[in-house]
Amino acid sequence: MAWIIVDLDDTLLITSAIYQKARLEFAQLIEELKLGNSAETINLLNEIDWINRKKLDVAKERLAISMYDTYCELVKRAATDPDLSIREKCFDIMQKVFTHRYRLVWAARKVLTECKNMGHRMVLYTRGDRELQERKIKDAKLEEFFEHICIVPHKNEAQLLNILLELAIEPEDAWMIGDEVLTDVLPGLNLGMNVIRVWGYHEYEPAALPKSDRLYNVKSLVHILPILEKLDFSTNQDQITKITRQIPTYNKY
Numbered sequence: 001m002a003w004i005i006v007d008l009d010d011t012l013l014i015t016s017a018i019y020q021k022a023r024l025e026f027a028q029l030i031e032e033l034k035l036g037n038s039a040e041t042i043n044l045l046n047e048i049d050w051i052n053r054k055k056l057d058v059a060k061e062r063l064a065i066s067m068y069d070t071y072c073e074l075v076k077r078a079a080t081d082p083d084l085s086i087r088e089k090c091f092d093i094m095q096k097v098f099t100h101r102y103r104l105v106w107a108a109r110k111v112l113t114e115c116k117n118m119g120h121r122m123v124l125y126t127r128g129d130r131e132l133q134e135r136k137i138k139d140a141k142l143e144e145f146f147e148h149i150c151i152v153p154h155k156n157e158a159q160l161l162n163i164l165l166e167l168a169i170e171p172e173d174a175w176m177i178g179d180e181v182l183t184d185v186l187p188g189l190n191l192g193m194n195v196i197r198v199w200g201y202h203e204y205e206p207a208a209l210p211k212s213d214r215l216y217n218v219k220s221l222v223h224i225l226p227i228l229e230k231l232d233f234s235t236n237q238d239q240i241t242k243i244t245r246q247i248p249t250y251n252k253y
C-alpha cells in the first residue's frame with residue numbers, strides 16, 4: 001500500500017484547454033473591434049492576468065477581469081472611448097468556463113479504480129475557487145476514490161507537508177501525481193516523495209523539470225499504472241528504487 005496524492009486540473013480533468021478557448025474567444029472579440037490581432041491580444045491578456053494573479057489570486061472572476069483590463073488598455077492605446085458593455089461580454093465568455101462540464105482525461109476512472117484495487121490510499125489535492133472545484137469533483141463523480149479531498153488557495157511545499165503530517169504519511173511511501181512543476185513536482189520531491197509528472201494535458205509549462213531518481217515524466221495518466229504496479233511496498237526504499245529503474249518505457253529524470 002502507498003499513499004497517492006493526486007492533482008485535479010490537467011491531471012484528472014481536461015482544464016487548461018477550456019481556459020485557452022475562452023482566451024481565444026476574447027481575442028476574436030478584440031479583433032472584431034479592430035483593436036488588435038489575436039496573438040498580440042493573448043500575450044497582453046496573459047501579462048495582465050499575471051499581474052492580477054498577485055491581487056486576485058484564484059478568484060474565479062479573475063480571467064474575466066483581466067480580459068476587461070486588457071480591453072481597456074487596448075482602447076487607451078487606440079485613443080478611443082471604452083464601451084462599457086464589453087465588460088459584460090468578458091463575463092459572458094468566462095461564464096462558459098464556470099458552467100462547462102469538465103471531462104476526465106482518457107482512462108482516468110480505470111486508473112483510479114486500479115489504484116484503489118491495488119490497495120493504495122488516495123488524496124485529491126487541488127487549488128482554485130472552492131465552489132468551482134467542488135462542482136468539478138462532483139460532476140466527474142470523483143469522491144468515491146479519495147479518502148480526503150483538499151481544496152486550497154495555494155499549492156506549495158508547506159501545504160503539502162501539512163497534508164503529510166495530518167494524515168501521518170511517510171513521504172518515502174507516498175507518491176505525488178500532477179502536471180505542474182512548481183506546484184506538484186518540486187514540493188513533492190523536496191519533501192522526499194516519489195513523483196510522477198503527467199505532462200500530456202498541460203498547455204504551457206514555464207518551469208524546467210528538475211532531475212531526480214524519484215521523478216518520472218509520463219505523457220498520459222494511464223502511464224502511471226505500470227510504474228505503480230512494479231512497486232512492492234513491503235520492501236525498503238533501496239529496493240523500490242531498484243525495481244522502478246527496471247521500467248524502460250518512460251522518461252526518468
Ligand SMILES: [Mg+2]
Pocket residue numbers: 007008009010011178179180
Ligand atoms: Mg494541475
